[in-house]
Every structure is written in structure tokens, then in C-alpha cells.
Amino acid sequence: MALENKWVLERLQSKFGDKIISSEEPYGLLTITAAKDANIDILQYLYDDSELKFQFLTDITAVHYPDALLPLCVVYHVHSLATNTRVRLKFYLPVESPVIKTATVLYAGANWMERETYDFFGVIFEGHPNLKRILNVDEMEVFPMRKEYPLEDPNRVDKKDSFFGR
Amino acid sequence: MAEKIKTLDTPPGVEGPGFFATSLDSVIGAARANSLWPLPFATSCCGIEFMATMASTYDFARFGSERVSFSPRQADVLMVMGTIAKKMAPVLRQVYEQMAEPKWVIAVGACASSGGIFDTYSVLQGIDEIIPVDVYVPGCPPRPEQIIDGFMQVQRLASTESLNRRESEKYKQLLEKYNFLEA
Numbered sequence A: 001m002a003l004e005n006k007w008v009l010e011r012l013q014s015k016f017g018d019k020i021i022s023s024e025e026p027y028g029l030l031t032i033t034a035a036k037d038a039n040i041d042i043l044q045y046l047y048d049d050s051e052l053k054f055q056f057l058t059d060i061t062a063v064h065y066p067d068a069l070l071p072l073c074v075v076y077h078v079h080s081l082a083t084n085t086r087v088r089l090k091f092y093l094p095v096e097s098p099v100i101k102t103a104t105v106l107y108a109g110a111n112w113m114e115r116e117t118y119d120f121f122g123v124i125f126e127g128h129p130n131l132k133r134i135l136n137v138d139e140m141e142v143f144p145m146r147k148e149y150p151l152e153d154p155n156r157v158d159k160k161d162s163f164f165g166r
Numbered sequence B: 001m002a003e004k005i006k007t008l009d010t011p012p013g014v015e016g017p018g019f020f021a022t023s024l025d026s027v028i029g030a031a032r033a034n035s036l037w038p039l040p041f042a043t044s045c046c047g048i049e050f051m052a053t054m055a056s057t058y059d060f061a062r063f064g065s066e067r068v069s070f071s072p073r074q075a076d077v078l079m080v081m082g083t084i085a086k087k088m089a090p091v092l093r094q095v096y097e098q099m100a101e102p103k104w105v106i107a108v109g110a111c112a113s114s115g116g117i118f119d120t121y122s123v124l125q126g127i128d129e130i131i132p133v134d135v136y137v138p139g140c141p142p143r144p145e146q147i148i149d150g151f152m153q154v155q156r157l158a159s160t161e162s163l164n165r166r167e168s169e170k171y172k173q174l175l176e177k178y179n180f181l182e183a
Helices: A005-016 A036-048 A110-121 B024-033 B047-052 B090-098 B109-114 B142-158 B168-176
Strands: A022-025 A031-036 A056-066 A072-080 A083-093 A099-101 A122-124 B014-017 B019-021 B038-042 B077-081 B106-107 B136-139
Touching: A005 A022, A005 A036, A022 B038, A031 B106, A036 A072, A036 B047, A056 A083, A056 A110, A056 B109, A083 A099, A110 A122, A122 B168, B024 B142, B038 B047, B038 B090, B047 B077, B047 B109, B077 B090, B077 B109, B077 B142, B106 B109, B106 B142, B109 B136, B136 B142
Parallel strands: A031 A083, A099 A122, B038 B077, B077 B106, B106 B136
Antiparallel strands: A022 A031, A056 A072, A072 A083, B014 B019
């Protein structure tokens, strides 16, 4: 029995009224955009509340919208195993100082997920015990998933542009 | 039934009661070619095809590779099967350096030969950027018959090569191209 999205949203708004910026339900998944300084407070409330019980962190990732006012968006997916409900939380950050509090204080699984988000997007999680690259080469200086980084390997010399529609 | 089994052709030589005289090159070449021990550096899907090649239907062991070795010190052929990421590249280079002469390298599959379909920032576009390759086996993944064909080409190289290949000028230039320091 899944909790009603409307009910979860009302609970969050009554507790964090001014911090919740907007909400929507793409494909039935409640997606809440909130102010970045409230990320641990919201996650902690969802964890501790006896009726909500969102105690399983499914994913932490990020999206880069290069043209937006706040380009980097950190996305948390939390799941409630007791009630089979899922909520997505989005926090937008500026690209000049992409700092947000770490979720390792609450979820041990956030450790590697935040390292991956740092590795690919450059989001700095303050308070993280070991924030360094996890999947890419250690000496890489750029963040590959940002839109300005080219996808293809620059060392190829034998590619004919005509075959690739360029 | 007996004529379907192929045995090794004896090299040309002089035969007599209790002795057989031939050139050292041909005997050692034949011995090397028929007992190549591979190091299966299997990282992804091509590794699964190699497992099928080693299994009973395609039986790689009949080519002399009865014992695969995961230690580079004891291997003759380095078979790189699968996508090599840039993070894996120094590891592969170290494995190649640890192999003793004579050694050959087979790049199995599209990813090892040229990066395959993964033309991205994280994938090494062909292992010949870091180590010299003798045989490329194309395919995604290549069928076991193709892997065997590539291996048979290495057998041909091993049987016809000069015994002291590492002293030849061409080989030294090749190693220099890849920045392998002279011991």
C-alpha cells in the first residue's frame, strides 16, 4: 500500500513550508524541488517520521542544465520499504560554488554515490570523509558529465566526419 | 577415422636409425607454436566468447593451450579480450612488461583493437596505444572460430620467427616506440 503523493507533499509543506520551492509528479513519482540548505533536514525528517519512514536511499545523482540560473541539480531518490513509496528530491546549485551538505551523516550508502556525483559533475559535498574520484582516472582535471565536455575521445585521428553526419 | 586427425608434420631433415637431424629453428619453432600458454586478459563480453572457446565444443586446448596462465611470468600469449578503460591501461601495460620473451599479443574483439563502439572519454581507443599487438581479431564479439583463427596466426608467427627476435633491430625500434625501457 503506497502512501498518497498528495499526503506526503502536505506533510512536507507543513513542516518545511518556505523551503519547498515546487513539486510535480512526472509518471506518478513525487518530485520536490527545495532550497539546498534544507537537504539534510528534509532527508532526516523523511527518515525519522514514523508514518513516512523513507529509510532507503536509492540514488544520489546530478543533472547539468547549462542555460539555467542554477545549472547543477543534485537529485536524491529515497524509498520507503514499509509503505512502498518513492520520493525524488531536487536541489539546484550554482556552478561557481556547487557545495551542498553530505548525506553520509544519515545514510552510509551515500558515500560512494556522492563520490560518483563529484567525479562526474564536480558537486562538492561538504563533510564527506573521502571526497575523491571513484570511477574516472585519478588525474583527470575536468568533470566529464558536464555539458561542455566532449563525449568522444580526442585522440582519434582516423575518423571520417562524413560517416557521422557532420 | 584415423585420417581425420591431423598430427604435426615433421620438419625437413635427415633421418636415420635412432636420430633425426634438422635445423634448430624449425624444431624450436614447432615446439613454441604448439605449446603457447595464453594469459586471458578477459574484461568483458569477448571474455565470455573465450570461455566458450576453451570449453568442449570448440576446445582451445587442442592447439596447445591446455593450461591458461593468469600469471604473466608464465604466459606466452597475452590475449586482451574486452573493453580496456583508460583507468585499466597502466595495469595492462604492467602485465605486458612482466611477461618474459618470447611473447605475443592478440587483441580480441573490436574494443581491444580500436575502442569498438565506445568512442568516449573513458575508453582506451585500441590497446595498440600502449602495447605492441601481433594479431587483431575483429568482431563484436568474434565467434570462437574467429578467435581460433587469430590464435592459429600467432602459431604461424611463432613457428616461423627467428629464435632471437628480441635482438633484432626492428623489434628494438618497436619497443622504443612504446617507451619500454631497455633493461
